[in-house]
Every structure is written in C-alpha cells, then in structure tokens.
Amino acid sequence: MEPVYVAGVGMTRFGVLDDSITELAEKAAVEAMRDSNSIEHKFDYVIVGSQDPEEFTGQGHLSTVLADRLGIVPAGATRVETGPSAGSSAFEEAVALVGAGLASLVLVIGVEKMSGVDRGAASRIIAKMVSLESEARYGATPAALAALVARRYMHDYGLTRDDLSLIPVKAHKNGAKNPLAHFQNEVTVEKVNAGRIVSDPLTLYDCSPTSDGAAALVVASEEAVAVLESQNESVRVLGIGHATDYHAVQHRLSLTSLRATVVAAESAFRMARVKPKDLDVCELHDAFSILELIDMEDIGLAKPGRAIELVKSGTSQVDGRIPVNTTGGLKARGHPTGATGVAQIRDTVLQLRGSAPKGLQVRDAEIGLTHNIGGFGNNMVVSILRRR
Amino acid sequence: MHVVSKMSISASKCKSCDRTVIPPRTICPYCGPKAGDMSQITVGEEGTVLSYTLSQMPPEGFDPPILLALVQLQHNAVVLCLGNPEDSSRIQIDKRVKVLSGDDGRFHFSPVEI
Ligand SMILES: [Zn+2]
Numbered sequence: 001m002e003p004v005y006v007a008g009v010g011m012t013r014f015g016v017l018d019d020s021i022t023e024l025a026e027k028a029a030v031e032a033m034r035d036s037n038s039i040e041h042k043f044d045y046v047i048v049g050s051q052d053p054e055e056f057t058g059q060g061h062l063s064t065v066l067a068d069r070l071g072i073v074p075a076g077a078t079r080v081e082t083g084p085s086a087g088s089s090a091f092e093e094a095v096a097l098v099g100a101g102l103a104s105l106v107l108v109i110g111v112e113k114m115s116g117v118d119r120g121a122a123s124r125i126i127a128k129m130v131s132l133e134s135e136a137r138y139g140a141t142p143a144a145l146a147a148l149v150a151r152r153y154m155h156d157y158g159l160t161r162d163d164l165s166l167i168p169v170k171a172h173k174n175g176a177k178n179p180l181a182h183f184q185n186e187v188t189v190e191k192v193n194a195g196r197i198v199s200d201p202l203t204l205y206d207c208s209p210t211s212d213g214a215a216a217l218v219v220a221s222e223e224a225v226a227v228l229e230s231q232n233e234s235v236r237v238l239g240i241g242h243a244t245d246y247h248a249v250q251h252r253l254s255l256t257s258l259r260a261t262v263v264a265a266e267s268a269f270r271m272a273r274v275k276p277k278d279l280d281v282c283e284l285h286d287a288f289s290i291l292e293l294i295d296m297e298d299i300g301l302a303k304p305g306r307a308i309e310l311v312k313s314g315t316s317q318v319d320g321r322i323p324v325n326t327t328g329g330l331k332a333r334g335h336p337t338g339a340t341g342v343a344q345i346r347d348t349v350l351q352l353r354g355s356a357p358k359g360l361q362v363r364d365a366e367i368g369l370t371h372n373i374g375g376f377g378n379n380m381v382v383s384i385l386r387r388r
Numbered sequence: 389m390h391v392v393s394k395m396s397i398s399a400s401k402c403k404s405c406d407r408t409v410i411p412p413r414t415i416c417p418y419c420g421p422k423a424g425d426m427s428q429i430t431v432g433e434e435g436t437v438l439s440y441t442l443s444q445m446p447p448e449g450f451d452p453p454i455l456l457a458l459v460q461l462q463h464n465a466v467v468l469c470l471g472n473p474e475d476s477s478r479i480q481i482d483k484r485v486k487v488l489s490g491d492d493g494r495f496h497f498s499p500v501e502i
Pocket of ligand 1: 404407416417418419420
C-alpha cells in the first residue's frame with residue numbers, strides 16, 4: 001500500500017443540536033479542508049459514513065448532496081453504511097482509494113442527526129441493527145443485549161457494580177474537559193449506581209446517548225500532503241482491520257469477548273507492525289460501559305477479566321500508561337452513530353499532533369488506535385495511526 | 389399469551405463442525421456452503437440459563453418490563469427467550485429452565501422446579 005495520511009480534521013459539537021444533517025456535515029468538512037490547506041484543491045472523492053439518514057432525517061442520497069453543497073463536484077461520492085461503524089468504514093474506503101493509488105485527496109465525513117425523531121422512534125431505528133428473527137422480535141435492544149453480556153461478565157470474572165461504574169465516571173471526567181462533548185459534567189460512582197435501570201444490571205449512565213454531530217477528515221497521499229504543505233500536521237495511517245461476527249448474539253462463540261474486535265485488531269496490528277504495548281492512546285467503542293472493558297481485553301491491553309485492574313490503577317486515565325477514551329468516549333463525547341468513528345480518528349489525530357484539549361493531552365503520544373463497533377458487538381473497524 | 393407446549397424445538401446441525409443453530413438454516417454460519425446442507429434436527433426443551441436481564445426500556449410495542457434470557461439447550465444450541473417478569477427473582481445464571489415455542493412464534497422459558 002502507498003503511504004496514506006490524515007492531513008486535516010474537523011468536528012462539530014456533539015449533542016442535541018439545531019443544525020440539519022447537511023449543515024453539520026458542511027461545518028465539519030469545511031473545518032477539515034481549512035485544517036489541511038486543501039480548500040482550494042480538487043478532491044477526488046467524498047466518502048460519507050452515516051447509519052440511517054433516510055429514517056432519522058428523511059435525507060436521501062446524502063453523498064451526492066454533500067458533494068454539491070460543499071462545491072467539490074465532480075468528485076466521486078459514496079455513502080458507506082456499516083451501522084454505527086459507518087464512519088470508520090468510510091475512512092477505510094478512503095485509505096483504500098489513496099493506498100491503491102486511485103485517489104490522492106479524499107474527504108471523509110461521518111454524520112448523524114438523531115434528535116429529529118422522538119426517543120421511541122430513535123430506539124426503533126437503532127434496534128434494526130439486532131437480529132430481527134432472534135432478537136428484535138423478542139423486544140431485545142442493543143442495551144438489553146449489553147446487559148446480558150454484562151451480567152455474564154460479572155458472573156465469570158467477579159466484576160462488581162461499583163467496578164463497572166468507574167467506566168462512566170472516567171468518561172464524564174474526560175468529557176467535562178472536552179469542549180465538543182455532548183456531556184461536559186462529572187458523575188460519581190453513587191450517581192451511576194443510582195441511575196434509572198435501563199436493563200439490569202445496566203443503568204442510564206452505562207449507556208451512550210443518541211446525539212447529533214459530524215466529524216470530517218482529509219485523507220491524502222504523500223504527494224498531496226507535500227502539495228498542501230501540511231507535513232507537520234499530517235498523521236500516517238499505519239494499519240486498518242475490519243471484521244464481523246455472527247449476527248445474533250446467541251450464535252457467537254463467546255459472551256464475554258467480541259471476536260470481531262479480536263480479528264480486526266489482529267489485522268490492524270499486523271499491517272501496522274506494532275503491538276498493543278506500543279500504543280500511547282486509544283479510542284474504544286464504549287457504547288455501553290461493559291464494552292470498554294471487553295474492548296481493552298480484545299485488542300490486547302489486558303487478559304480476559306483483568307481490564308478493570310487497569311481502570312482501578314489509573315492506567316487508562318489521561319496521565320496513565322495507556323489512556324483510553326481521553327475525550328470522553330461515546331458515553332460523554334456522545335454517539336451520533338455515523339460520526340463516531342470519524343470523531344475517534346479526529347481526536348486521535350489531535351492527540352498525536354499534541355493539540356488535544358487542555359487537560360486531555362497525553363504526553364508525547366506517538367501511536368494511537370481507534371476501535372469502532374457497527375452493530376451490537378459486530379462489524380468492527382480498528383485503525384492505527386502514527387505521528388510523522 | 390398462550391404458550392403451546394411442543395416437546396421439541398427445530399434446529400439445524402452441521403455435518404462438518406457439529407455445531408447446532410436455532411432457528412433452522414441450510415448453510416452452516418460457521419462453515420459456509422462447503423460443509424453441505426445442515427441436518428434438520430430437534431432438540432429437547434430443557435436448558436441452562438447463560439445470562440438474563442429484566443429490560444425496563446424495551447422498544448415501542450412491548451410492555452415493560454420484559455424478562456429475557458439466553459438459554460443453552462441440547463447440543464449447545466443457544467436461544468434468546470422471553471420469560472415471565474414475575475419469575476425474574478427465581479432466575480440465575482446456570483439455572484435449569486424449560487423452553488417452549490409459543491403460538492406467537494417466539495421461545496418462552498420458565499424455571500424448572502427441582
Ligand atoms: Zn459448520
């Protein structure tokens with residue numbers, strides 16, 4: 001593969017916002033173009049990651065619409081959908097196009113506008129990710145499936161409710177310092193424990209919110225980076241992996257490990273020629289608190305059942321040895337599904353540039369990893385980035 | 389809800405990897421078409437709870453709370469089942485339960501008294 005770089009990044013605030021889906025996408029995209037000095041250059045493609053703009057907003061044909069609204073016609077325009085990992089999958093397409101020499105400058109936009117429908121409708125749209133035959137017909141939601149996983153994990157490894165609550169506490173602690181986060185308030189273990197039960201043992205604070213928001217990246221070849229004179233700000237794409245698991249949880253080979261993460265991470269590490277111990281910062285898909293622990297184990301940061309030790313010792317805090325979700329994760333940064341994967345890469349790029357928000361910068365971060373889930377525990381994309 | 393008691397549950401077993409899946413299929417999800425068509429079998433109604441949850445916020449169309457359990461049946465086939473929320477205090481991981489196919493086309497479980 002030819003060298004591929006992320007030359008520019010942009011992101012809107014995440015939360016419940018007034019902007020339309022196209023306005024959100026435009027704001028993030030223009031910021032990424034300015035950030036990479038590419039505003040006067042010709043884009044070969046725009047790749048848009050969005051889970052379900054038709055149902056959430058009624059907006060169809062999103063990639064073509066955005067090429068037009070951004071004034072980058074005749075760039076090729078494609079929308080990618082892999083559920084909530086759509087943003088990372090859009091990034092993967094851009095990396096593949098540039099890495100294969102088919103393009104030199106590609107705009108990636110991840111966007112979701114979820115607040116335009118009421119909560120019941122939003123959960124009905126989101127619940128389409130789970131198996132219709134074996135899960136949705138039973139009233140199972142992603143949260144209920146996460147609860148089944150959490151209860152089994154607690155049973156097998158002795159994880160307590162207080163232990164699990166440390167995950168949202170850390171997420172909110174970091175989110176409170178992230179000016180773009182959906183939630184910028186700290187919470188306590190007591191508050192998490194006393195939260196409204198969604199599906200026991202999980203409370204409201206174990207679950208990421210539905211949010212509006214967009215993030216964008218400019219993906220560029222070595223030559224394009226030189227033309228843009230954005231060498232100093234560019235981050236190299238070292239590796240990327242993508243894997244699925246069996247759709248219904250009942251057909252998976254483990255309840256306490258997500259095989260798709262293991263496979264995607266192994267591919268990404270192999271391609272990047274680095275190991276889990278080489279990572280300086282990670283963005284992991286904590287749609288539910290229990291997943292942050294399982295993700296840490298599945299990408300190789302801890303043995304099965306042991307991730308909580310890294311949380312308790314502060315190892316996964318911003319100033320720890322392997323910081324996880326420094327900008328609040330899905331829990332506090334928010335989770336506009338199609339935007340999440342792009343936001344993870346954007347936040348990791350800022351970490352590797354040394355320009356993360358005040359109080360969130362990891363010291364001397366050189367290698368970062370992002371992990372994005374695209375279903376309940378399915379369709380994972382893992383990316384590894386390195387400072388130049 | 390009327391639960392029609394059927395003594396057996398339809399499943400498919402792979403001739404190559406020996407894994408059993410419910411509901412029945414033709415192609416083994418673990419092996420793909422190279423393993424040939426799966427054998428259509430039935431499995432017994434008794435099983436073991438792998439995990440469970442009482443969901444307080446199910447989607448539109450369900451009256452909360454709903455009790456859900458993943459139950460491991462014969463040949464290690466696993467199914468998600470609905471239970472009676474009033475039984476939730478009697479359900480634990482590893483508890484023996486009976487799974488029946490309801491006339492609503494879904495699986496329902498109830499605790500087995502020992
Ligand atoms: Zn098989």
